[in-house]
Each structure stands twice: as structure tokens, then as C-alpha cells.
Amino acid sequence: MNVDLNELTGRAGEWMKGAGPQSDIVISSRIRLARNIAEFPFIRRCTAADRAAIDKAVRDRLAEVPQLTDLAYLRVDELSDVDRHFLAERQLISRELVEAEGARSVAIDQNERLSLMINEEDHLRIQVMKSGFDLVAAWDQINEVDDLLETKLTYAFHEKLGYLTACPTNVGTGMRVSVMLHLPALVITQQIEKVFRSLQKINLAVRGLYGEGSQAMGDFYQISNQITLGRSEIELRNQVHDVVPMIIDYERRARDFLLKQNQQDLHDKISRAYGILRTAQTISSEETMHLLSSVRMGVNLGLIDDLVIADINKLFVDTQPAHLQKLRGGPLDTAGRNSERALYLRRYLSQKEKDGADQN
Amino acid sequence: MKCQQCEKPATFHITELTGAEPQEIHLCEGCAQKYLMQTPGTGMPGKASLAGMLAQQLKVADTAKELEKLDEKCCPICGISFYEFRNQGRLGCPHDYVFFASELEPLIVNIHGDLVHKGKHPLTHKRSTESQTKLIQLRREMNEAIRLEQYERASELRDTIRNLEESEDQPGDEHSV
Numbered sequence A: 001m002n003v004d005l006n007e008l009t010g011r012a013g014e015w016m017k018g019a020g021p022q023s024d025i026v027i028s029s030r031i032r033l034a035r036n037i038a039e040f041p042f043i044r045r046c047t048a049a050d051r052a053a054i055d056k057a058v059r060d061r062l063a064e065v066p067q068l069t070d071l072a073y074l075r076v077d078e079l080s081d082v083d084r085h086f087l088a089e090r091q092l093i094s095r096e097l098v099e100a101e102g103a104r105s106v107a108i109d110q111n112e113r114l115s116l117m118i119n120e121e122d123h124l125r126i127q128v129m130k131s132g133f134d135l136v137a138a139w140d141q142i143n144e145v146d147d148l149l150e151t152k153l154t155y156a157f158h159e160k161l162g163y164l165t166a167c168p169t170n171v172g173t174g175m176r177v178s179v180m181l182h183l184p185a186l187v188i189t190q191q192i193e194k195v196f197r198s199l200q201k202i203n204l205a206v207r208g209l210y211g212e213g214s215q216a217m218g219d220f221y222q223i224s225n226q227i228t229l230g231r232s233e234i235e236l237r238n239q240v241h242d243v244v245p246m247i248i249d250y251e252r253r254a255r256d257f258l259l260k261q262n263q264q265d266l267h268d269k270i271s272r273a274y275g276i277l278r279t280a281q282t283i284s285s286e287e288t289m290h291l292l293s294s295v296r297m298g299v300n301l302g303l304i305d306d307l308v309i310a311d312i313n314k315l316f317v318d319t320q321p322a323h324l325q326k327l328r329g330g331p332l333d334t335a336g337r338n339s340e341r342a343l344y345l346r347r348y349l350s351q352k353e354k355d356g357a358d359q360n
Numbered sequence B: 001m002k003c004q005q006c007e008k009p010a011t012f013h014i015t016e017l018t019g020a021e022p023q024e025i026h027l028c029e030g031c032a033q034k035y036l037m038q039t040p041g042t043g044m045p046g047k048a049s050l051a052g053m054l055a056q057q058l059k060v061a062d063t064a065k066e067l068e069k070l071d072e073k074c075c076p077i078c079g080i081s082f083y084e085f086r087n088q089g090r091l092g093c094p095h096d097y098v099f100f101a102s103e104l105e106p107l108i109v110n111i112h113g114d115l116v117h118k119g120k121h122p123l124t125h126k127r128s129t130e131s132q133t134k135l136i137q138l139r140r141e142m143n144e145a146i147r148l149e150q151y152e153r154a155s156e157l158r159d160t161i162r163n164l165e166e167s168e169d170q171p172g173d174e175h176s177v
């Protein structure tokens, strides 16, 4: 099947939908499996011919799996730079695949839930993404795809160490489970550090993203398993799965607390953020993320009613550099992107405001 | 402030919370996005920590001379030296897990706290580690023969590869790569 990247531009990918369980706080649930084909060296020691042979072999075998025939294939090395970054912004491929060399591909399903990267750090990286908190469904799907591929491909597997990967940090299950959380109230109430410390104790990795001057940027945090060996896939999945509801609960309580204690300040902060997004003439992606984070919480708390979560998620994606350039239909430098981004936000948000007014 | 990975100005300030102490990392937008897409514990500053972990482990066990000798040890299948692995944090082929086992095992225990896989196993293609290695080697020799235009030798090797694959695959399945 062919895929038109310009058509994807207008669509919302799976994780942007703002649907699924607990999607007010959980952006997305993602599971990834790393696999290598037994008869080839790992990527770093592959010749150009090896890479091409792996790419072809995997694609040929995938085509033999009836359940996977509606995947769209893209030769990443044949795409333009903007298109490669565009796929990365939608989280369909990794930055590593954007910048790798030689033959490499991605296979994507229609709703952007499943993507198979060929010749990334490992020969094959299978990824399943769900919107909201849905690790059980993500595991069921990825396990099924892995089983289907395994009937066609011989994976590098060691009796004792399990699936062999280019980096020893992935050996064993090759599995990485990640949940992306939006935790603005825990940041405002300064309880976030406490949560992190407790997660580290149980071998989970937490990543926060900060802006200039250590100011929380977007208030997004990714939680994932650190170890991949010595536990079954289900145990690894459950480790992340069991801890997320507790964090959701903390965040909800922090939001309630803020509403009770300080509704006016909170409303002010959110309204100002919304105001800047609606009126700015030029805006960086960093500031956009920061402001959208406040607006997102405002929508969740019912303080902003023109927008739904899917709008905010879409704006997060569409205001990134490659998306802006695809939407604009041409290359833009940083200054050009900053004004294009502001224009896009003004148009989108004033349209939503108008739609809201028409309904009333 | 400059990006820790390149010359561009650092605009992203990431707090890595995986270690014992929170670690501040300063990166430009490009490097930051790359960093965030990577597996925790690997990649860029994380990769350095894998190398650091190894260095520490080796310092305890080996003298400088032994380390130098170890660094020169090369996998006979893919040719990667231990030094290259130490530097890049990436292995060259599946056989490295066997060939460098005594060096890798302490590292793996350090990372995962375990040495035994408890997850799923391939159902259809059960091939031993030795025959996987043999196949990589044969394929490499075959490519070399083709490069040197020794086509007779190449076709012999192709037959050997095919026989080995068929002898290990389940009956009726001719689709192993």
C-alpha cells in the first residue's frame, strides 16, 4: 500500500486523539520490542549490502503475513529531510532512524498505532502506540505482531540471555514500556520530586523535560521500565501498569487542591496562556509547549470550554517544525517558523472560538 | 550555554532522573529530540554512563596492561574489538554475547540485576546460538567470494547455508531468512 504523507498532515494520529482511558492525564501508552535477524551482524557492523539485504528480507517476509498486508511502507532513506522529521514528530519513527545511514524503512498501519522500523539500532523495532492509558491492549497487539513475524523471520536468540540486541541494555525481552503523562498540578504544588524518588526505587526511569532556566516545559513526563532481562514481558508491563494509577490519583488530588485553594490564580494563569496563544505574532516551539500545557489543564478542569483535549494534542504536533513546513508547503527558517506557528495558532483557536459561539 | 553534543546553543535543559542523583543535561533542539527518543540508560550521556560502568568494572578487575590486551580482543565473526564496544556501547553481532561473555556478564548483571531471560521464546524457529553464528560467518564468506568473483566457491557456500537452514527449521517451512 502506498501512503501519501501530505494526507497524513491533515489527520490526527492515534496518540493525538485524546481518547482512551484516563486521557486527561495520560497522553499515550507505548510498547516497543527490539529484534534482530539471526544471520546478520548487528547494524553497526553491517555493510551497505547487508543493510539492503535486511531491509528487503524483512519487507518480503512482512508481505507474506496476511494480517499485515495493509501496512504502508516507506523507504526512509529516500524521503526528504522534512518528511523524515515529520514522521518523527508523529512518533512513527525515532530520531535515530531519521539520522541513520543506508537502506532503512518503516511500515505503518492506517491508524498510526503500529509501526515497524527496519534497520534502526536493531534490525527490527516493533512499536505499538495507544492513546490514553492502555498498556494491556498495547501488549496484546504487539505480542500478536511479534508472533506473526516470528513465523517468517529467525530472530537472534540465546537460550539463557533471550533476544539478543545491539545494546546490552535491551537484551532479554527487548521490551520497553512507556507511558507519557501530563502532570501540571504536581509541578505547581511541587510534589513531583517526591513522586520521582519513589519511582526510582522500583527501577522505573522517569524523564522530565525542562525549558530555559529549569522552568518546567509542558509538564510532560515519561515513565518507562529500565531493565529488560530477568522478568517476563507481563511482569515488566505490570510494573509500569501498576504504578500509573497512583500517579494519576496524585495528580487529580493536586488539581482538586489547586481548584479549592487558589481557583482565581489558577484561572488567571490558564487564561493568560490561552490569551498569548490566541494573539501572539511570533512564538517559539518551547513557549508554545509551555502555554499549551496550561491550556490543556484548563480544558481538563472545565475552565476553558472552546477546546477539547484532541485539539490541544493536535496543536502540540502541528506546531512542530516539520509539520509547520508540510502545512505551509515549503521550507521555513527559525524566524519564519515562529511567525508561521503564531499564525497557525491564531487561526485555529479563533475558528474554535467561533464554533463555540455558534453553538451557543 | 553550548549544547553538550554539538556547537549549537543549548535550548533544552533536561533533568535525567534515572541515576542516583538528578543529572542536568543541556542540549540543542536537535540533540534533545534525539536524546528523548532514546532508551533510558543508553544513547548520548546515557551511553557514556554505559562506557563508564564498563570502565569502572574493568578497573577493579584488570591492570592497565591486561585492559590493553582485552581492548584488542576481536570477535572472529564480525570483527568488532572490545575497545570499539567500550567506546560505542553497541555490539557487532549476536556472537559477541558468547565471545565476550566473561566481560559482558558482570555488565549485564549491573544493568539488569539478572542473567537469565524469563520472557517469551521464539516458537517456530528454534535455532541454536552456534548455528546462528555459523550462518553469519558463512554468509560473510559468501559475500567475500562474490566480491572476489569466485563464483564457484560462492555457490558452494550458498548450498551449505541452505542446508544448514533447512536442517534446523521445522519441516514444511522454507521461509527462514
Ligand SMILES: [Zn+2]
Pocket: B003, B004, B005, B006, B007, B008, B027, B028, B029, B030, B031, B032
Ligand atoms: Zn546539539
Ligand SMILES: [Zn+2]
Pocket: B075, B076, B077, B078, B079, B080, B092, B093, B094, B095, B096
Ligand atoms: Zn561479533
